[in-house]
Amino acid sequence: MVVKIRDVAAAAGVSVGTASRVLSGHPATSESSRRRVTEAASALGYRLNAQARSLRKPHADTLGLLVSDIRNPFFADIAQSAERQALAAGLATLLGNANESTEQQDHYLDLLYSHRVAGMIVAPQGDGGGSLGELLALGVPIVFVDRTIDGVDVPSVTSDNGAGVAAAVSHLADLGHRRVGIVAGPPQTSTGRERLDAYRAAVAECGLDSDPELVATGDFQADSGARGAAALLDLPDAPTAILAADSLMTFGVLDVLRERGIAVGRDLSVIGYDDVAAYRWLRPALTVITHDPARMGSLAVDIILDILAGRPASSVVLESALVVRESTGPAA
Amino acid sequence: MVVKIRDVAAAAGVSVGTASRVLSGHPATSESSRRRVTEAASALGYRLNAQARSLRKPHADTLGLLVSDIRNPFFADIAQSAERQALAAGLATLLGNANESTEQQDHYLDLLYSHRVAGMIVAPQGDGGGSLGELLALGVPIVFVDRTIDGVDVPSVTSDNGAGVAAAVSHLADLGHRRVGIVAGPPQTSTGRERLDAYRAAVAECGLDSDPELVATGDFQADSGARGAAALLDLPDAPTAILAADSLMTFGVLDVLRERGIAVGRDLSVIGYDDVAAYRWLRPALTVITHDPARMGSLAVDIILDILAGRPASSVVLESALVVRESTGPAA
DNA sequence: CTGAAAGCGCTTACAG
DNA sequence: CTGAAAGCGCTTACAG
Numbered sequence: 001m002v003v004k005i006r007d008v009a010a011a012a013g014v015s016v017g018t019a020s021r022v023l024s025g026h027p028a029t030s031e032s033s034r035r036r037v038t039e040a041a042s043a044l045g046y047r048l049n050a051q052a053r054s055l056r057k058p059h060a061d062t063l064g065l066l067v068s069d070i071r072n073p074f075f076a077d078i079a080q081s082a083e084r085q086a087l088a089a090g091l092a093t094l095l096g097n098a099n100e101s102t103e104q105q106d107h108y109l110d111l112l113y114s115h116r117v118a119g120m121i122v123a124p125q126g127d128g129g130g131s132l133g134e135l136l137a138l139g140v141p142i143v144f145v146d147r148t149i150d151g152v153d154v155p156s157v158t159s160d161n162g163a164g165v166a167a168a169v170s171h172l173a174d175l176g177h178r179r180v181g182i183v184a185g186p187p188q189t190s191t192g193r194e195r196l197d198a199y200r201a202a203v204a205e206c207g208l209d210s211d212p213e214l215v216a217t218g219d220f221q222a223d224s225g226a227r228g229a230a231a232l233l234d235l236p237d238a239p240t241a242i243l244a245a246d247s248l249m250t251f252g253v254l255d256v257l258r259e260r261g262i263a264v265g266r267d268l269s270v271i272g273y274d275d276v277a278a279y280r281w282l283r284p285a286l287t288v289i290t291h292d293p294a295r296m297g298s299l300a301v302d303i304i305l306d307i308l309a310g311r312p313a314s315s316v317v318l319e320s321a322l323v324v325r326e327s328t329g330p331a332a
Numbered sequence: 333m334v335v336k337i338r339d340v341a342a343a344a345g346v347s348v349g350t351a352s353r354v355l356s357g358h359p360a361t362s363e364s365s366r367r368r369v370t371e372a373a374s375a376l377g378y379r380l381n382a383q384a385r386s387l388r389k390p391h392a393d394t395l396g397l398l399v400s401d402i403r404n405p406f407f408a409d410i411a412q413s414a415e416r417q418a419l420a421a422g423l424a425t426l427l428g429n430a431n432e433s434t435e436q437q438d439h440y441l442d443l444l445y446s447h448r449v450a451g452m453i454v455a456p457q458g459d460g461g462g463s464l465g466e467l468l469a470l471g472v473p474i475v476f477v478d479r480t481i482d483g484v485d486v487p488s489v490t491s492d493n494g495a496g497v498a499a500a501v502s503h504l505a506d507l508g509h510r511r512v513g514i515v516a517g518p519p520q521t522s523t524g525r526e527r528l529d530a531y532r533a534a535v536a537e538c539g540l541d542s543d544p545e546l547v548a549t550g551d552f553q554a555d556s557g558a559r560g561a562a563a564l565l566d567l568p569d570a571p572t573a574i575l576a577a578d579s580l581m582t583f584g585v586l587d588v589l590r591e592r593g594i595a596v597g598r599d600l601s602v603i604g605y606d607d608v609a610a611y612r613w614l615r616p617a618l619t620v621i622t623h624d625p626a627r628m629g630s631l632a633v634d635i636i637l638d639i640l641a642g643r644p645a646s647s648v649v650l651e652s653a654l655v656v657r658e659s660t661g662p663a664a
Numbered sequence: 665c666t667g668a669a670a671g672c673g674c675t676t677a678c679a680g
Numbered sequence: 681c682t683g684a685a686a687g688c689g690c691t692t693a694c695a696g
Contacts, residue, residue: 002470004688004689004690005689005690005691006689006690014666014667015666015667015668016667016668016689016690016691017666017667017668017669017691017692018665018666018667020690020691020692021665021666021691021692024690024691026691026692028665028666029665029666030665030666033665033666045466047442047445047446048446048689048690049387049446049448049688049689049690050443050446050447050448050690051383051386051387051392051447051448051688051689051690052387052672052688052689052690052691053689053690053691054383054672054690055381055383055384055387055671055672055673055674055688055689055690055691056671056672056689056690056691056692057672057690057691060383060447062426062447070402070408070411070412070415071405071408071409071412071609073403073405076402076403076408077403079402079427080402080403080429083402083427083428083429084429087439092426092428092440092443092444092447093426093427093428094394094424094425094426094427095411095415095425095426095427096415096424096425097412097415097416107419108424110379111382111424112424113379114379114380114381114382115382115383115392115394115424116381116382116383134377138334251609251612251613254613255612255613277403277554277583277610278609278610278613280583280587281583281586281587281610281613281614282613283615336672336673336674337673337674337675338673338674346682346683347682347683347684348673348674348675348683348684349675349676349682349683349684349685350681350682350683352674352675352676353675353676353681353682356674356675358675358676360681360682361681361682362681362682365681365682380673380674381672381673381674383672383673383674384672384673384674384675384688385673385674385675386674386688387672387673387674387675387687387688387689387690388673388674388675388676388687388688389674389675389688
């Protein structure tokens with residue numbers, strides 16, 4: 001019932017091989033075959049079976065994309081631009097949502113491999129063992145986005161986390177803050193660690209209080225931002241400024257401040273992370289550390305394409321910057 | 333170099349058929365084969381080639397998901413829950429982003445079909461012709477989410493748009509508003525049309541001004557919400573309340589009000605659509621028409637599973653309700 | 665430029 | 681319960 005290439009070939013009066021060559025754009029075809037096959041295909045409503053094709057090819061015309069949380073606008077932006085860029089290169093995107101879980105990451109990695117994707121873009125987690133290590137050993141083209149894993153030599157597209165955080169802390173120091181709190185990301189992620197390290201380095205650099213109690217650890221979800229902020233505010237000697245390490249936790253922090261009636265920018269300074277669209281309607285406008293998820297996504301695809309084409313693939317580190325708006329002010 | 337089932341069979345000392353049966357959980361296997369094959373497979377690091385498997389099966393173990401805009405939080409929620417539900421049923425999700433374009437929708441539809449997905453969940457657009465019509469004719473299991481197409485008989489999971497809009501208009505009427513503006517969605521979408529129709533019916537029902545100038549048409553993107561609000565506000569006899577037909581346009585409307593220094597809830601009442609997480613930080617808190625994208629996504633997957641299992645599949649219409657918060661007040 | 669044929673890695677009747 | 685074999689729908693050397 002479903003039309004296959006042999007039906008097209010029969011209708012066009014050519015061999016299956018010739019039909020295949022015409023349909024896949026092989027140059028060695030005559031004008032007349034091309035016409036007849038094309039006509040037969042559209043008359044019969046022929047639709048290629050991508051499964052069958054990719055069984056003969058080293059890989060399918062799909063790209064695996066594994067993000068940590070598709071509902072996080074930062075990753076939605078990465079996904080959107082990666083998908084667009086992949087599509088332009090003729091690759092369909094298989095999307096996985098690791099949900100900040102190493103197990104689920106491994107599950108998806110296996111799944112993507114079993115579909116013989118041409119390459120995978122992943123915002124990784126864990127220590128580079130498990131399925132990730134196995135796939136790497138198999139030579140599957142993988143590029144990391146946003147995050148990396150220590151000791152795992154894979155091309156990546158990341159942001160210069162240090163620069164943004166350093167600028168943020170120094171901005172706060174200039175405003176007279178001495179005790180700056182941070183709601184850090186999970187230590188299992190490179191971004192969580194790098195942002196925290198940069199915070200510590202900048203705090204030392206600027207001569208601020210380096211009290212370990214000023215560090216709360218979250219998991220990149222809103223609730224943990226709220227818990228972290230609450231813990232910091234409940235300190236006997238609470239910070240006068242709080243920095244959050246991603247957008248969801250930033251929202252959690254803001255929730256707590258509102259509940260407690262603390263005036264952002266006046267009573268307490270706040271610096272958010274990831275300049276997501278949803279920040280746009282916050283008042284006072286949020287001072288943030290910003291980077292470029294859309295560019296991350298498209299560059300990651302470019303690197304996969306480089307690898308597939310045998311071109312040298314190199315990692316890129318994108319800029320990160322502080323955008324000062326209204327949520328930071330002089331220390332109370 | 334890559335381990336295939338024949339290698340596993342050889343290592344286990346059984347035939348390829350037996351290895352296949354063990355690996356795919358066929359009941360007709362002996363305890364001893366099961367042990368030997370399982371051990372051989374894990375010792376060799378065998379990974380199934382899903383392409384090859386699905387070539388022998390009626391379809392792949394994948395589900396196609398075609399949303400209108402992955403960066404729209406409403407669709408991100410649908411995607412998240414659909415993916416989770418599909419995964420639980422052993423289906424990987426192939427995600428497409430139609431980007432509110434009928435052409436791109438058709439492109440993805442073709443792509444998904446070429447990958448022989450088990451079924452497709454789509455937030456549709458257009459008139460039911462093109463690739464959509466062809467796939468339907470081929471008997472591909474398709475279910476619509478959020479939107480439908482007139483005259484196309486496909487199971488769907490939608491919201492009762494009429495109920496929410498009616499409640500919203502009536503709420504405004506109760507507050508004394510006579511001129512209620514709407515930034516409607518694109519007439520190419522069922523949700524765009526239904527919400528507008530419900531608005532018109534409710535306006536008539538409540539005896540409000542039915543001036544056609546009170547209707548601005550947007551495209552479900554923020555910018556069009558801003559343009560629509562500006563047009564409404566520039567009317568010689570401007571509305572005292574504005575209703576927006578989706579979340580992105582709601583944000584656009586709010587932008588314009590802020591630019592113009594109009595106090596939401598006092599100078600002008602605003603009712604938004606889709607109770608997305610980003611609304612949570614708006615002040616004054618937004619009165620909205622709410623429905624349940626996560627449930628939409630998982631129910632849509634359930635329907636696909638019903639179809640695949642040969643069970644009767646029926647459409648479901650979810651509730652939609654008005655949540656009154658602070659952005660609506662007495663007519664000025 | 666074209667056809668005949670082998671083969672991609674699996675699954676599944678068919679016998680036994 | 682098991683093996684041998686056919687076949688899923690394509691692509692691609694190999695000859696010509």
